[in-house]
Amino acid sequence: MSLSSLLLSLSGAGLIAFFIGFLRAKIMARGKERSVHSRPGYHAGFLALWTSLPAIIVLLIWAAVEPRFIDREVQSSLSAQVLQGSEAQIGLTMGVVRSVAAGIKTFSREELEAAKANPQEAQRLLSQKGIIVASAPGRAIIDSAELLNELNAKSSLAKTYTAAILALLGFVIAFIRISPNLRARNSVERVVVAGLMVASSVAILTTAGIVLSVLFQSLDFFNRVSIIDFLTGTVWDPRFADAGSGSTEGQFGLVPLMWGTLYISFVALVVAVPIGLFAAIYMSEYAHPKVRATVKPLLEMLAGIPTIVYGFFAVITVGPFLNFIGSKAGLVIQPTSVLTAGIVMGIMIIPFVSSLSDDIISAVPLALREGSYGLGATQSETIKRVVLPAALPGIVGAILLAASRAIGETMIVVLAAGIAANLTLNPFESVTTITVKIVSQLTGDLEFNTPQTLVAFALGLTLFVLTLGLNVYALYIVRKYREQYE
């Protein structure tokens, strides 16, 4: 049986065990409900868990280990000539073996004999079954394919028996243990809490996955291109660097990408901080609660709009508009430019600044304001001289969070910033960013052994470290500030 049908039948067995356990507990408890430790449902759950859980765990481990094991066996059966070839060649041959194996599974005995005798015949028969192989498979390939099928069948059979025995064993053990004194509820609850804990560690696994996958590929990249050249190079031109050749120095320079990223984020902050901050001040200090209740969600809509929509907006409206203004003023503003991307990204992060600042300003204790009013200050003087200085660390934290958003943003810059890696101060020219280059290096044909693809992971690592640093620092500031008034 296949893994999925096995898992399904184990779940079915668990369900049946549940009903049996339920009936068993009911019968056992008849007349002496008070002296039974657990409710019938827990006995049922106890029986079901013992029946299916051990088998499922063993099966999952088996499924994770199995392919490696079988592949190694089959690979060692390949001819010596193939095994001496490169890794890619072995992989290719293994692919052929796999598809041939899938094909000969459907062959009759006579067809199989014919295929073994004549490679051309084998190819024809395979194509009849809808399997196209590039070259006529020889006897050796078909033998390997047969071995693969045989091993798979053996493993599948063994898997089925193991699962069945484990399920039966678990069922019997648990069934015998069912008694009025059995603390079934405690056992079931322990499993439930363990399950909850496993779920919560998925977050850890994700972070570990990100760090490990990005880190390993980056290390691979730094083996080919020196990390110092990567960090200090001012030329980004990956195309002319052949894989493995020594002439890759300076071609993967991070500096122009980092410059583009920071420049666009800076423009975005120049747009977003004044608008967001003044909006936050007005909403928290002046606006009627009803006005605030409508304006705040409306502004937050800006953060809910998918970034691809902003990118498209930049392409069809903001870019042409800036170009038009520029031509009136005698300036050359390219349709994709620092300004276009920066302004649109600024619009996107307005709510990040405004909502968080609003919360922080509202959290400043009323007593500070009243003290200031009592000394005769007007409302705006109070805000400027008392409230804002008190809220400043929190606001800085909010701005840093917005900056980290801007640095990691992809779709707006992909459409609006351009792809030329320029090191320019002119905001009307196009620059490119780290995220844009990750996208352009990884779309299209992928080979995981060229610096051209691996550099994307090094860029990803840079991005991850940068945004993580900003976030941790910003959260630290915000938290420290919050504690001050609590």
Added chain:
Amino acid sequence: MSVLADESSVTGLAAVSAESRFDNPALMRRRRRAEVRFQLYGLLAIALGLSCLVILFTSIIGNGWTAFFQTSIELPITFDAQEIDPDGTRKPSAFASANYQKLAYTALYKILGVDPSIRPQRTAANALLSREIDSQLREMVTADPSIIGSTKKVWVLASGNADALLKGKIDRKLPQENRQISDQQLAWIDQLTGSGIMKKLFNTGLFTNTASSQPETAGLAVALLGSFYIMLIVVLLSVPLGVAAAIYLEEFAPRNRFTDLIEVNINNLAAVPSIVFGLLGLAVFINFAGLPRSASLVGGLVLTLRTLPTVIIATRAAISAVPPSIREAALGVGASKVQTVFHHVLPLSLPGIITGTILGLIQALGETAPLLMIGMVAFVVDVPSSPLDPATALPVQIYMWATEAERGFVEKTAGATIVLLMILAVMNIITMVLRKRYERKW
């Protein structure tokens, strides 16, 4: 005396300074103006922010609403047996190679009174029809071969240029040389629209067609289905995982280094750029686990990881909003900790959990960058029949159309954007209604 003088000098001094602060009309006016100015800045900032929202929506809707309509022509097409199936075999292979475009052209010549033997006239007339009529008519014949030999009225697509003219995107007043449509064609189009056989119909093709290089026949079917599969996987995985994680952290976790680590982790994961999740998906799901590229399954897995922090944070907030008295009451009548949580706390926090989950889904539906990393940016012609087939997603389709060079795709892109925004709006409205209806203040 001297004391008095001293006193008066002191009060006098105080009077002067008080005057300068409060009784000095010029200063007060200045301070009041500063106050008004400051308020005005705030109003201006809000107005700017909101006008950005308005401009964004008007620009998208203004560019895109016409995408929901498509110019079609109703032609009486004769399914000529000689043309479709000259050998009379009625085999699908014969239908596949016939020249259906010609059938439509012939019908059009008849209506316009074009002499087919004059070449320039013929080409000008042909340019009114879409090139994709071929497949439309072929499908009709393959589905029902009995229509061969009969004449039927069929709505066929007009060409992109004719469509653009009817939607007012081509200026009639331009001289003929600068216009994509000649004077002759203009007259024909007016004749056809005048007699009511050429008009704009609701564009169902936008929702049912798959990828195409012609803007008039490109549709969102693959993207909508791909996004649906992705959402399904995200719901199936992120809700149980996220809710379970939140319950553990909020109710069961002991205060130790490990739980602290998990908490810091979740907060930081929520802020990791989404493109990094794409790198994770590429390296782990495709390169390591060997799942198929471009499949919505991988997209769903990546976006599950992306939305998990959102779901966990929202669920934790909902759970911690349930007052401790509920828990204490349950524990007091003898419920175990697990029973308390699952029988009392969880049901009470359900509305909050559902809103949090929908918010996570909204985030996942608009996510583009991670899907580009795992190869969902592909020209997919076949509608995916399972989450393992190559597919695209709605935002990725918008990206692909936005980078198409042809003018007609701008309208399509904006149309697809409207579809995406509408779905998001509906989901947002659902959360608002849920929040209004079920939110409980303890």
